[in-house]
Amino acid sequence: PKAAANIDGLLALQGVEEDPVERRKRSVARGRTALDVLDDLKMGLLSGNLDASTVMRLRDAAANLKSSSGDPGLDSLLSEIELRVEVELAKAGQA
Template identity: 65%
Template sequence: MRIYGPNGTTLGTPSSGTKKTGSSTFSLPDAAPTADARPASAPRATNSIDALLAMQSVEDATERRKKSVQRGRGALDVLDELKISMLAGSITPATVARLKTAAADLKASSGDPGLDSVLSEIELRVEVELAKAARG
């Protein structure tokens, strides 16, 4: 940044060899240390680490929503596998176990009322299919 003016640089003018000396000088007043001065202490590391860990464990609304959507899609995928295995005539115990896991995963709330409504309908369908599988 260039400053043009009485104290700044200007283009094309040679600088003079003499410098002006100001009559005013800057000095700090002599102040005695106050009696309230406390020695510096180290920060409390355990509190800051605990706070950082607590902040990392808190999910924001978008993360909760993403995870809920993934759980819902996973449950729908398992329901599709169940449908295909029912049409083929062979329901495997692994598919029933995956249905139970999907039903347990759908219990968590996403915070979005519309999404929670859809997830509860998926959960109801999974529970109905589990009851049918247990009956048969």
């Protein structure tokens, strides 16, 4: 019975929602990071010096955009950024 109570406690802790303001801040930061990497990609393509690390950073940025912020408007914007990142990855043959 005691072990079951500990498991119930752990499950209850996992269900605790994080602070919505912090979740939104992290989502905004992830969106900005993705936009920065898209800018780096653009500069690399224009200068003819696109390196593999930029594409890897873009793949990481795409993976990080999938989390919900809890704000429908922000989630919609992040979804649009994610789509642009996925398009650029497909163009680079890395999707």
